[in-house]
Each structure stands twice: as structure tokens, then as C-alpha cells.
Amino acid sequence: xxxxxxxxxxxxxxxxxxxxxxxxxxxxxxxxxxxxxxxxxxxxxxxxxxxxxxxxxxxxxxxxxxxxxxxxxxxxxxxxxxxxxxxxxxxxxxxxxxxxxxxxxxxxxxxxxxxxxxxxxxxxxxxxxxxxxxxxxxxxxxxxxxxxxxxxxxxxxxxxxxxxxxxxxxxxxxxxxxxxxxxxxxxxxxxxxxxxxxxxxxxxxxxxxxxxxxxxxxxxxxxxxxxxxxxxxxxxxxxxxxxxxxxxxxxxxxxxxxxxxxxxx
Numbered sequence: 001x002x003x004x005x006x007x008x009x010x011x012x013x014x015x016x017x018x019x020x021x022x023x024x025x026x027x028x029x030x031x032x033x034x035x036x037x038x039x040x041x042x043x044x045x046x047x048x049x050x051x052x053x054x055x056x057x058x059x060x061x062x063x064x065x066x067x068x069x070x071x072x073x074x075x076x077x078x079x080x081x082x083x084x085x086x087x088x089x090x091x092x093x094x095x096x097x098x099x100x101x102x103x104x105x106x107x108x109x110x111x112x113x114x115x116x117x118x119x120x121x122x123x124x125x126x127x128x129x130x131x132x133x134x135x136x137x138x139x140x141x142x143x144x145x146x147x148x149x150x151x152x153x154x155x156x157x158x159x160x161x162x163x164x165x166x167x168x169x170x171x172x173x174x175x176x177x178x179x180x181x182x183x184x185x186x187x188x189x190x191x192x193x194x195x196x197x198x199x200x201x202x203x204x205x206x207x208x209x210x211x212x213x214x215x216x217x218x219x220x221x222x223x224x225x226x227x228x229x230x231x232x233x234x235x236x237x238x239x240x241x242x243x244x245x246x247x248x249x250x251x252x253x254x255x256x257x258x259x260x261x262x263x264x265x
Contacts, residue, residue, distance in 0.1 A: 017112060018112055021108040021109070021111060021112050022108075024104075024108055025101070025104065025105045025108045025109075028097075028101040028104045028105065029094065029097040029098050029101045029105070030097065031097070031101075032096065032097035032100045032101050033093040033094050033096065033097030034093070036092065036093040036096045036097060036100075037089065037090075037093040040089055040092070040093075043092075043096075048173075048174060048177060049077075051073075051148055051149045051152045051177065052072060052073035052075065052152060052156065053072055053073075054069065054070045054071060054072060056149050057145060058145055058146055058149050058150065059149065059153070070153055071157075073152055073153055073156035073157055074156065074157055074166060075156045075166040075167070075168045075173075076165070076166070076167045076168070077168055077169075077170050077173055078167055078168070078169060078170065079169065079170050079171075080169050081169075081171075084169065084170060084171055085170060087171065088170055088171040088174055088175075091171075091174070091175070091178070092174055092178060095178050095182060096178075098182075099140060099181070099182060099185065102133060102136055102137075102185075103129065103130075103133040106129055106132055106133065106136075107129050110128065110129055125195075125199075128192075131192070132189060132192055135188045135189055135191065135192065135244075136185045136186070136188060136189060137185070138188055139184045139185035139186065139187055139188025139189070140181055140182070140184065140185040142184055142188070142240060143180055143181035143182070143183075143184030143185060144177075144181045146236060146237075147180050147181070147184050147236075147237055148176075148177045148180045148181055150236065151176060151177075151180055152173075152176070152177065155176070156168070184237070187222065187241055188240070188241075188244060190241065190244045190245060190248055191244050191247050191248040191251055193248075194208065194245075194248030194249070194251060194252055195248065195251050195252070195255070198251065198252040198255045198256070199255060203252065204252060204256060205249050205250075205252040205253040205256060208245075208248065208249045208252055209249060212245075212249075215245055216238075216242060216245075219238050219241045219242055219245065220234065220238055222241070223237040223238045223241065
């Protein structure tokens, strides 16, 4: 949909364009998913199973900085269903495809929304595709290198009694890692959410400052949901999210200043 005829396009025309943008997004996800599926063994050994080893970067850092050295996670991975490994492999490929293709998918979503906005609104959010993509990948990186390994370390070594062994189903192991990484990436989009609500006039910088304490509690609750129930990991996850909240406050303040200057013209 072009900006010239976007507002005059009939309803079925909008649906047709949305369909094609969704098709393009699905194709991009499938291309990456096929590549991931092809390199499954390498990815499993070098990206997922390495999270159980003390040589993983976050464990080496803690050992060097705080003298808190980890042992290999004491778990045995297994598949207990006939379709277990295949369905897990499929899930890994599709979600991995979505994560890698996220910038292109968001570009398609933004391309559909953009013509419905005013030129001034489009200009004010110039570069939003890159901004959103960078935040998302920062979140994914943080989730993979910090949140996921700490979760695996805590949950994998937790025992109710020494006589109980941790024989973990491979789908449970990978689902925990992938969901943690993906949702951490989404959490890092908090400044974007604040920016949108600020432009819509739903929230203001004063409102965000007033309810800062409430937001901190909400962040701690969210951190507790996506991380294992140990205080240290929750604090590690909460810190960057709280910083992103403060960044969102600065964005809201900047939007308000710009809106005030425009009102004087």
C-alpha cells in the first residue's frame, strides 16, 4: 500500500495487502527455520547443551569476578515420546526462525501500519524498525547469555532429595531455554511500548515517575515469572528492565517537549 493511495484503498484491498505481508513474513521465517532444521545437531550441541557447562561465558565471569564457580549441570536429557525429538526440533526451528527473521517481520507489520499515519507521525518515529530490532536482539542476547544459563543452572541442579535424579525430557529443556530467550527479547521492547502510549496521550513522563515504585514491583513479578525462583537471578534480570523503564521515561519527556514546541507554532 503506497502512501498516495493507502487512505483510499478499499477494505478488501487492505486485507489483500495484509495477506501478502503475512505470506512474506511466513516465507522468511520458514527459510530460516529450514536452515536451523538442517544444522540441528550443531545448534543443539553448541548453542543449547553448552549452557550446562561451566565454560559458558556467564559462569566463567562469575568464577573470575566473584569466585562463584559452577559445576556441570547434573542432568540427563532424554526423549520419552515417539514424536518427542521431531516435535521439539520443529518447535526449535520455527521459533528460531521467528527470532532471526524478527526485523523483516516487524518491517512488514510497520509497512502495513505506516500508510494509515499522518506524515508528522511517520516522521516522528523514523527508524523505528531498526530501534525495535536492536532492542529485541539486545533482549535475546541478554536472555541467552545471562537468564537462560542461570535458569538451567538453578533448575537443573535443584533436588528435593539426593535419591532423585534429574532425567529431563529434551522438549522441556529446550522449551525452557527458548521461551526464556524469546520473552526476554519481548521485555526489552518496553521503551517502545512507553513511546507508543506516550504518543497516544495515554501516559506521561509525570505519570511514569509517579508510579515508578509500582512499576518496579511489576518488573520484579515479571522477572520472577521468566526466571527460576532465586533472588540473585531475579535481580540480574530486573536491573536492565528497570533501566529500560527509565529510558522510556526519558522518551516520554522528549515527546512531551516536542509536542509543546509544536503547540506554540
